[in-house]
Amino acid sequence: MRYGFAELEERYARLAEAGRAVDWKGGSFEEFDLRPFLEEVLPILQLPARPRAMEYGTGTGPGACFLATRGFRVEAIDISPPALGLARRFATERGLEVSFEVADICDFPRGERRYELVVDNYCLQRIASDGRREQALRTVRSLLAVGGHFLIGTVLAREGRDYGEDRFDVRTGIRYRRLGGDGEKHDDAVLVDGAWYVPIRRYLRAEQLRSELEGAGFDVVRQRGGHVLCVVRGRTA
Secondary structure: OOHHHHHHHHHHHHHHHHOOOEOOOOOEOOOOOOHHHHHHHHHHOOOOOOOEEEEEOOOOOHHHHHHHHOOOEEEEEEOOHHHHHHHHHHHHHOOOOEEEEEOOHHHOOOOOOOEEEEEEEOOHHHOOOHHHHHHHHHHHHHHEEEEEEEEEEOOOOOOOOOOOOOEEEOOOOEEEEEOOOOOOOOOOOEEEOOEEEEEEEEOOOHHHHHHHHHHOOEEEEEEEOOEEEEEEOOOOO
16 A cells, blocks of 8 residues: 555545535635636636536545536546545535546546546645656546646645655655655655655646646646646647
8 A cells, every 4th residue: 555545544534523524634625725726717718518527636525516516527536435425425515416436547547538627636746756647647638638628736846845854855856754664565665774765745846847747748828836727739629
């Protein structure tokens, strides 16, 4: 099991005790972090009637529910079953129809489904390795319809940030957490100076994020720091 999966399970178990609809941080369900950027860019998108959207890393589902209220047919995935249990509950409470599925964007099957909008709701920062990030972005390209858009929300690297007891690799942007015991039970653990660490986040600078997306075959339409709107290069309506 990857460490990040166990970490998420613990978080969502705590959020279930809140007694109200909350986002993944335990904050306002309605005023989730990605909402201002979604409200900024949705009016400029040329969308068909009842467009299809996929959100990955949906967490408790605030982004998916927001899109459903805007007329999207929404499918949303997350690797955490407890998170999706909350997401289904919060969508039902609002009378919204959203299809939630336990899945990993890095291993998501590339079938016949195509979407006018694919949303990364602060998931990419949790995908630390080059290989898995490449898999995720390759999957997104395959899921987008002609003329479709890819919208990302991610946390950027910040000068002077305090990482506490975690290790931060300035070269790669990967943040590592030291394990208290044997790391061999975690698939993603690495041994550094005789201690086991696991990668928990990857923070890029804004220009690095843009370069990564362009290298993966996207053209950036709009960027506000860690909020980015892209299209697949050469695949326009």
